Amino acid sequence: MASHLDSNVIPPSRQREVPRQGMTWIGQSIKRVEDPRILSGKGGYIDDITVPGMAHAAMVRSPHAHARIVSIDTSKAKDLPGVIGVYTGEDLATVVDPCPSFASPPVPQHAMSIGKVRHVGEVVAAVVAEDRYIAEDAADLIEVEWDVLPANVDIEASLEATGDAVIHPDDRESNSALDQTFAFGPVEQHFAEADHVIKRRLRWNRSSAQAIETCGVVADYDAFKGGYTIHANTNFYNFIPFVIGGSLRVSPGELRIIPVLAGGSFGSKVFIHKIIILTAGLARLAGVPVKYIEDRMEHFMNSDSHGSDRLYDAELAVMEDGTFRSLRFTVLDDYGAYLQFGVGTHGNAMAQVTGPYQIESVGMRVIAVLTNKCQQGPYRGFGSEVTNWVIERMVDATAEELGRDGVELREQNMVQPDQFPYMIPTGNIYDSGNFQEVLAQAKGLIDYDAWKARAAEMRTEGRCVGVGLATCMERSVYGPTEWWSLNDKEAPGFTLTSTPEGISARIDPSGKMFVTLNSPMVGNSPETVVTQILAERLTVAPEDVVINYADSQTGFNGVGPQGSRFTAMIAGACVSASIKLEERLLRFAAHMLQRRPDDLELRNGAVGVKGLKDQEKSFGEIALTSSFFRLSFPDTEEFDSGLETTAVYDHPISSDPHPDREHLGIFYPIVGHICHIVAVEVDPGTGKVDILDYAAVHDNGTIVNPRTLGGQVWGGTANGIGSTLFEQFIYDDEGQFTNPNFAEFAMPTANEMPRNFKLGHVETPSPFTEYGIKGGGEGGRLGAPSALTTAIEDALKTYGVKINSLPVTPPTLRGLIRERELAITAE
Amino acid sequence: MDKIEVSLTVNGRTRAALVSPRMLLSDFIRHELALPGTHVGCEHGVCGSCNVLVDGKAVRSCLMFAVQTDGAQITTIEGFGDGDLDPIQTAFWEEHGLQCGFCTPGMLASAKELLDHNPDPSDEEIREAISGNLCRCTGYEYIINAIRSAAAKLRAADPAAA
Known part of the structure; x- marks a missing residue:
């Protein structure tokens, strides 16, 4: 272990219930109680909630990506029968303060815009009316005069923005919200000693969870007691009062948040603090309980839950024999117009940035870029879905440049079963695992060698068939230091440590x-x-x-x-x-x-x-x-x-980041492992990818309910297939969000899913949690993109197509094939 | 806008109401008839969460007006079982065909429409039948298992229909 980790001592286990075989209920696929x-x-979902005297809110959304609000005329809307009140950002600001921000320094955000909008879909006015139909009619009658400003859409160009294109000119001189550099171990030395340095520029584009239920709130203000009663479909209802009490000008104890069953989250409903503040403020202004349920377009445009949107320049230092030494990269991440939790998604990724491999040091420069888009929020993987894909891409690139077999190279560098608990250069630990067994089971399930041979044979017949394999980590049981550990260490912000x-x-x-x-x-x-x-x-x-x-x-x-x-x-x-x-x-x-x-x-x-x-x-x-x-x-x-x-x-095992950030401490240590293997066929004429066969083996420690865990793996894999093949938010040069609907943002249906999904489990119990349980809610999306990408490249070997950006939608992939066809013809 | 009187049968019960001509069937079912089991996911006719059976056909209730259903027979998720879970709902429970449950009412409507006409569907026919219903949780596999299992339950209960 490298010396920079000397201070990072693994505390003794507090496990009371030791893992064991033959339990009565743990391990059974009982039918769900729910x-x-x-x-x-x-x-009992949020829109099923009705309270006496409840009114309904509808919003006026910005049609511009970046504009000053010159004036808002609400007179016609106010005159419409059935309208209780019409409110602008200035009105709302009489009862609420700006939204909370975990970023340091914070990026200010109002629940309803004041003076300026920073992405399409931002709310600039609201109507409270007797029913939603009247509220929407009235919203249509509100006239806004705009002074349109230059829109920042491109992640690199936004960093160069000046003048009117700067998104928060009162707080920041540029659109760079944070720029931090880290070295976990002797990165420079390892690169100097390396025989090969493999370099790739890799792009992961923006999408989001899009649960089938949008976010919603029913809020009531008690003018006598001075508090609020709020129903909301947040994941986080016992924590949210402490986050938003200040914004609502009440003590956390004066907020009664009542949970409802949420119709899917995948991270997207973790916070939803903005619409809680918005709806609560409207209820206080209107003097009646108010219900606000986002419509689908609002959920796409303004729900603060866009996923990672990153550009990596990555390098892997490799020895002649294929041994990995060090990984370093610069990453730009398009966080949109605000930064609700800082670069927490990069903090998260540091939990398993080296994948299942023995890599001695990690260097990183992370730049949070502000653009005129909705801000990022959590989406299944919370940033680690991208680094999993990056490290697997780098391994494939290394295999190609060294003329090695990708699977053999993975096996050579993998952490061995006797090395656990294994500390990675960032300081996080992998508590337990048997990566070799997971790999062996996955290969067996799908008959990997036979598929490789069959795919090669089919390619000789002119068919574009390929096989991809990915070995990835699935960190679980998060620790909240990820939210702030990458902030400036002199001003880390709100240094929460409890979960x-x-x-x-x-x-x-x-x-x-x-x-x-x-x-x-x-x-x-x-x-x-x-x-x-x-x-x-x-x-x-x-x-x-x-x-x-x-x-x-x-x-x-x-x-x-x-x-x-x-x-x-x-x-x-x-x-x-x-x-x-x-x-x-x-x-x-x-x-x-x-x-x-x-x-x-x-x-x-x-x-x-x-x-x-x-x-x-x-x-x-x-x-x-x-x-x-x-x-x-x-x-x-x-x-x-x-x-x-x-x-x-409380958290079974976690520790603080090193004061000088030589490491980040132990913060996400209950770590699962996954291997996905997929066989695909690409139609080179259209770029369509058909999944021919799929195997996934997950190790999530002791399994409580195999069937519900299976459901998580399947569902996560479907999300991963979507992120790889279909799903991308497309903004035009003016910052218009061109596909914020289910018809044009294509999520997988039953027809796009593999027909022969083979699911396996290995159970390596955690030595730290009760019964050895590990989390398993994200693995599908953490593994599928890497395996699919490798499979598609393999299928298109004859063309020499390289995939450095996701998603590869059919038109994108067809474009890559066409480029190669033209190049081959020219040769 | 003048309201229009509609009379229809919902889950076996006659319901009469005065509704605005522009009221969506989904809103009518949820908020006027107080049957919240029908869910609204996209309100633009893609996700299928709001599917209900209108005269035996699975339709998007967000793409229909309530006034269009005058005289119709409607079945929502609340009308599936008779105080208990029906064989399709039971199969969804047994096969873990739901996680958050938001798409489930629409899935059940599409499944029922399929099984009413095709008591022994192939997996591909099941996939096709639910390809107009988006689910973000399950990856669909356990839903397909559930519908296959439901078909077997229904055939066993009524061999003549098979």
């Missing part, structure tokens, strides 16, 4: 176990996994577990499903709660059974005497007696009524 109500139409997850559990006299969660369901399976873990740990029957959700005032300590953290974190909370409940169960039962607690055990929802089958008390009986027959127990505090507990679990 599904019956959803399948019968009673899910607690809490749970409350009560065994009721009826025998039911009532459990309250502090994080919402967004399409993951929180109720199912909690039911399985509690059933495992406490031996309760799954059908006796009843799950509810706290709101932000009745619960606490929930960071929500993001960064593939929820299952591992809530498992920790479940174990903590179980330990406390078990202690009470044993104490009461010992008294009831006239035994010592040590003589007792939990079994099948009862406390029984070890070795004596017929001597036991069911949990319900114990709860009933403890709750309603208090006088049966000694008059001491430890026999206070009831079986109830609250427990909070």
Whole structure:
């Protein structure tokens, strides 16, 4: 290990439940607890919420990418019958302050524009009316006069912008929001010693999650108490009050955020703070509860959840024998017009930037570029989807330049099974793994060697068939230092270090176990996994577990499903709660059974005497007696009524970044591994890619529910296929967003998905989390782009097509083929 | 705009209402009839989340006006089971054919339309039948498994129909 990592000591494990075989409930594909109500139409999504006296909001959006607002005439809109109020950014600013920003220094943003717009779709006025139809009619009657400014669209050109093209001239002289350089280890030395330096310029273009449900809010202001009651489909409802309280001019405790079932997130609903502030402010101004649900175009244009948009100049230092030494790159990232969380997506990528390979040092310069587009937000992978693709591209490039087989080169450089926990140059660790086994299983599933031979044979027949293989990391259980570790170390901003997850559990006299969660369901399976873990740990029957959700005032300590953290974190909370409940169960039962607690055990929802089958008390009986027959127990505090507990679990293993940023500490250490192998056929005449065969093997540690994990892998892979072959936000030179709809932004349908998907799992338990569970919510999108890219290049070997930019939509790929056809003809 | 009276059968129950001519069927179902199981994903006729069965055909309720359904028979997700999950819903549960569930009502409508006419569809026919329904969670495979399983359940329950 390099000396720059000497100070980065791995703390001892706090694991209490050790991984083991043959568990009763963990590892079973039980049917999801959540599904019956959803399948019968009673899910309870944000637009299903109605409160008495509720009005509806519609927005006036900017048609320009960059413009000053000269004037806004709302008079006609105000006169329309049914309109309750019409408001501009200045009006909103009388009740709310600017949006929060984790960037340092912050990039100011208003929930409704004041004076200037910085991308198409920004809100400049709002109507609150009796129904949405009237609100939209009124919005159409609002007239805005504009002074159009130069639009910044190109990532490199925006850095050169001056004068009126500067997006935040009051705060920054240029459109560079942040420019930081790091060396994790002796990068210069390693490059000087290298026999080969492989260079590539790689481009990852903008898209976003586009969950089928948009974001929405129902907000009500209590003029007497001075607080707000807010329903919103945010992932993050127990944290959001602390983020937005300042903007709403109330203390966090005066915000009651009530969760709803969210119709998909994939990161896109983590924050949604802007429309919460916007809707809440409108409710306060209008004096009525207000509902605002984004329409699809608004969700595309203004939802603060655009994905990574990066340009890499990357170099890999390689020795003659193929050994990787060092990786360095400069990356420009088009963050759009604002910077809500700084360069957190690059902090994230530092968790696994070297992939599954032994690379001794990493150098990075990251430049956050502001342009006239909607700002970035999280999308499944949170930046690591790009670095996974970059490192795999660099490995393929190395194989090509050294005349080596790509898979063999990967195997040569892979971390070995006896090297865990393995610390990478950035300081993060890979807790456990067996990359070789994952690779072997994937190759076996798809019969890799046979496919390689068949593809080669088909190419000799003139068909463009190829096979691609990628070996990638899937970090999970995020630590929040990623949000700020790459900021200027002298002014890092808000240096958050906690990611607690809490749970409350009560065994009721009826025998039911009532459990309250502090994080919402967004399409993951929180109720199912909690039911399985509690059933495992406490031996309760799954059908006796009843799950509810706290709101932000009745619960606490929930960071929500993001960064593939929820299952591992809530498992920790479940174990903590179980330990406390078990202690009470044993104490009461010992008294009831006239035994010592040590003589007792939990079994099948009862406390029984070890070795004596017929001597036991069911949990319900114990709860009933403890709750309603208090006088049966000694008059001491430890026999206070009831079986109830609250427990909070904090991150299993994390540490601070080095003060001088020689490393970033341990921040994303529960790391899975994936291997995707895909066979494709390209139609060279159209650029269309058909997926012929697909195998994915994921190692996410101990699996709680194989079927729901399978669903995550499948779904993530579909997102990855979309990111590789179809999905791209296209802006024209004026900054117009030309395809903000489902007809022109093409997401995969069932027809585009592979027919022969083969799914495998390896289980290398984590030594740090309870039961050895790792997260697994992002892997599909973290692996598919790399495997597909390699497969397409392989298929087009005869043409010599090189793919340095994603997505390769059919017209893009056809263009690359045409270039090669012309070049070959010229030769 | 004058409101127009419509009378239709929704999930077996006669419903009469005065509606504005421009009211979308999706809004009518959700907000006037208080049946929130029909979901609005894109409001431009692509995602299929709002699919409901109108006289047995799966239609985009965001592309129809409520006034066009006067006299029609409509089935929404709330009308699938009779107080319980029907075989298609049950198959979606068993096969993990949903994650967030937002696209599910439309998927179920498309599946029901398919299985009403084709009790033993091939996988390709299933794919084709749901190719107008976007799902961002599942990658579709488990939905296809669910519809295949539902077909088998329905055939077993009514061999004559198969």
